[in-house]
Amino acid sequence: MIYVIDHKDSFTQNIVHQFSLFDKVECDDLSQINKSKLNKASTIVFSPGPGSPKDYPESSKIYNRFKGKKKIIGICLGFQQILYCEGANIVEQKKIYHGFQSEIITNKFSNLFDNGSKFKVGRYHSLKLKEPFYAKNFYVTMRCVKSKVAMSFENNKDKIYGFQFHPESFLTINGNLLIKKILSA
Amino acid sequence: MIKNNFLNKINNSKKSYIIYKTTKGFNLYTDFSSKIILNNKNIDKFLSKKFKYNKNYKNTDLFIGFFGYEILNNLIKVKLPKQKNINFPKGIFYKPEKKITLKEDLIYYSNKSYKVNKNFKININKKSYTKIFNRFIKKIRAGETYQIKICTKYKNKSKIDPLDFFCRLSKTNLAPEAFMIKDKNFSIISCSPENLITKKGSYISTKPIAGTLRKTKKINKKKALKFFKNNIKETKEHNMIVDMERSDLSKVCKPGSVKLIKEKTVEEYKDLYHYVSLIRGKLKKNVKNIDIIKAMMPGGSVIGCPKISTLNLLNNQEKENRNIYTGSFGFIKFNGDMRFNIIIRSILNYKNISEISVASGVVVDSNSNHEFNENFIKAKALIDLYK
Numbered sequence: 001m002i003y004v005i006d007h008k009d010s011f012t013q014n015i016v017h018q019f020s021l022f023d024k025v026e027c028d029d030l031s032q033i034n035k036s037k038l039n040k041a042s043t044i045v046f047s048p049g050p051g052s053p054k055d056y057p058e059s060s061k062i063y064n065r066f067k068g069k070k071k072i073i074g075i076c077l078g079f080q081q082i083l084y085c086e087g088a089n090i091v092e093q094k095k096i097y098h099g100f101q102s103e104i105i106t107n108k109f110s111n112l113f114d115n116g117s118k119f120k121v122g123r124y125h126s127l128k129l130k131e132p133f134y135a136k137n138f139y140v141t142m143r144c145v146k147s148k149v150a151m152s153f154e155n156n157k158d159k160i161y162g163f164q165f166h167p168e169s170f171l172t173i174n175g176n177l178l179i180k181k182i183l184s185a
Numbered sequence: 186m187i188k189n190n191f192l193n194k195i196n197n198s199k200k201s202y203i204i205y206k207t208t209k210g211f212n213l214y215t216d217f218s219s220k221i222i223l224n225n226k227n228i229d230k231f232l233s234k235k236f237k238y239n240k241n242y243k244n245t246d247l248f249i250g251f252f253g254y255e256i257l258n259n260l261i262k263v264k265l266p267k268q269k270n271i272n273f274p275k276g277i278f279y280k281p282e283k284k285i286t287l288k289e290d291l292i293y294y295s296n297k298s299y300k301v302n303k304n305f306k307i308n309i310n311k312k313s314y315t316k317i318f319n320r321f322i323k324k325i326r327a328g329e330t331y332q333i334k335i336c337t338k339y340k341n342k343s344k345i346d347p348l349d350f351f352c353r354l355s356k357t358n359l360a361p362e363a364f365m366i367k368d369k370n371f372s373i374i375s376c377s378p379e380n381l382i383t384k385k386g387s388y389i390s391t392k393p394i395a396g397t398l399r400k401t402k403k404i405n406k407k408k409a410l411k412f413f414k415n416n417i418k419e420t421k422e423h424n425m426i427v428d429m430e431r432s433d434l435s436k437v438c439k440p441g442s443v444k445l446i447k448e449k450t451v452e453e454y455k456d457l458y459h460y461v462s463l464i465r466g467k468l469k470k471n472v473k474n475i476d477i478i479k480a481m482m483p484g485g486s487v488i489g490c491p492k493i494s495t496l497n498l499l500n501n502q503e504k505e506n507r508n509i510y511t512g513s514f515g516f517i518k519f520n521g522d523m524r525f526n527i528i529i530r531s532i533l534n535y536k537n538i539s540e541i542s543v544a545s546g547v548v549v550d551s552n553s554n555h556e557f558n559e560n561f562i563k564a565k566a567l568i569d570l571y572k
Contacts, residue, residue: 010491011428013435020440050329050494077328096549098331099421099428122424126328126549169428170445 003041007049014168043071046078053084071159079162089130097123101171103145110141122171206363214281223276232475236519246519250278254507269505295349302343318553333489334544347372362526375531381484384523393486395423396460409458436480438466484527510542
């Protein structure tokens with residue numbers, strides 16, 4: 001079972017439906033986390049949401065508790081939340097991408113996706129990962145073709161994955177395939 | 186001529202009535218056998234009501250009316266701070282006993298000459314608008330909201346003939362979700378273009394609009410599409426709303442059933458082009474109408490995104506109750522089918538005070554001057570009726 005933790009976002013149900021294509025999905029608001037669902041889940045997903053990772057200490061706690069024990073996936077804010085827990089700085093960027101379609105490219109650090117493959121994705125973020133960033137076993141694996149901003153990471157040892165863009169957006173081409181690959185990794 | 190006489194007759198009869206646009210013309214509902222004034226206590230009961238209906242189902246077996254903005258916030262547990270309030274009902278639904286079909290060209294001769302006041306007062310001047318605008322830009326940069334709509338309100342004191350206003354408005358702007366309500370101490374006149382919920386059987390759809398272009402001789406449908414596609418601000422706002430509405434529908438629909446039926450197409454109306462999308466899904470089993478209303482309202486396209494954090498930002502900033510503005514008008518049939526719009530481009534006249542609210546979107550690259558004027562342009566079509 002996949003447990004989606006919702007940060008009161010207006011895109012979360014799209015994620016729930018997308019992940020439902022591959023497994024049973026449960027979703028609760030962060031303020032109403034069900035402990036038995038959390039323990040039962042094989043995968044935890046941190047949803048997008050308003051604000052920045054420092055606003056969600058409860059999500060950080062959940063991440064730190066289950067890191068290495070369950071597969072963990074973060075989307076948009078969830079992506080930032082995981083990196084924040086790994087010591088990253090999440091900062092405002094000059095250009096803001098709310099409702100943007102951008103082209104991104106996969107690099108050689110990816111285990112799951114072919115090096116150099118390009119595709120179009122939907123973005124909703126004003127904050128970004130400040131680089132350089134180093135954390136053990138974490139690799140930035142996709143970047144925006146134009147701005148070079150980090151768009152995904154993989155930690156294949158601990159099975160932790162994140163997307164800064166929205167794989168569930170109608171603006172993302174082949175979003176379902178991305179999720180399928182991550183879930184079967 | 187019979188129908189025209191009918192409009193004059195019903196207006197003179199002092200009966201309450203409602204007119205609602207259909208694809209071909211209008212429906213008029215009257216002879217109300219009950220009127221339910223909604224509050225936070227009775228709304229759950231009203232929406233959970235199971236209606237008796239059988240094969241002898243009548244075309245008046247429905248409740249028609251509106252939800253105001255405040256009650257829709259309260260339904261999803263968003264509280265409003267203390268605001269200036271005219272104590273207008275939070276929502277009203279009527280049970281009609283008579284329905285009359287009217288043609289598209291409403292002809293009505295207003296036989297009373299009211300003194301209509303042309304001057305309106307705005308509740309936020311340009312200076313305070315810019316202040317709010319800049320505060321919200323900071324919130325967007327910090328990621329607290331992705332898009333937010335600042336609402337301004339125009340008010341004046343005047344006695345109006347709502348049917349005369351509605352007929353004149355329908356001549357210049359025949360909107361697909363237009364409606365009017367005439368009741369004893371209030372009236373609503375609206376040329377809303379936007380359908381929020383169409384529920385038929387187990388299917389539900391929503392049709393968000395983001396992008397409006399006034400028709401001229403030089404602009405055809407093809408050029409309008411090009412205009413919208415090249416307009417980055419409209420495109421971004423539209424994208425955001427499509428994903429938000431997909432998510433709202435997904436709360437009540439079967440996984441995998443929510444589909445984008447029309448993606449960013451241009452619809453042509455009498456005087457305008459709208460940039461619209463159509464999203465449809467199949468309802469989960471055992472979903473109740475109250476679940477649908479909580480999932481979809483208040484309609485996201487006129488609020489901003491994400492809905493909850495943006496509502497909180499808006500509510501903490503607004504000093505006056507929105508009343509009907511960005512609420513929803515429509516009907517619930519006894520067989521469970523529903524149609525609801527978003528109440529925008531509307532006049533509320535309550536106890537001889539008219540108010541017109543308008544809003545336009547702040548995204549990070551919008552400009553406060555432009556948006557302030559945009560608000561005025563939206564209000565002007567309605568203000569011009571006061572002549």
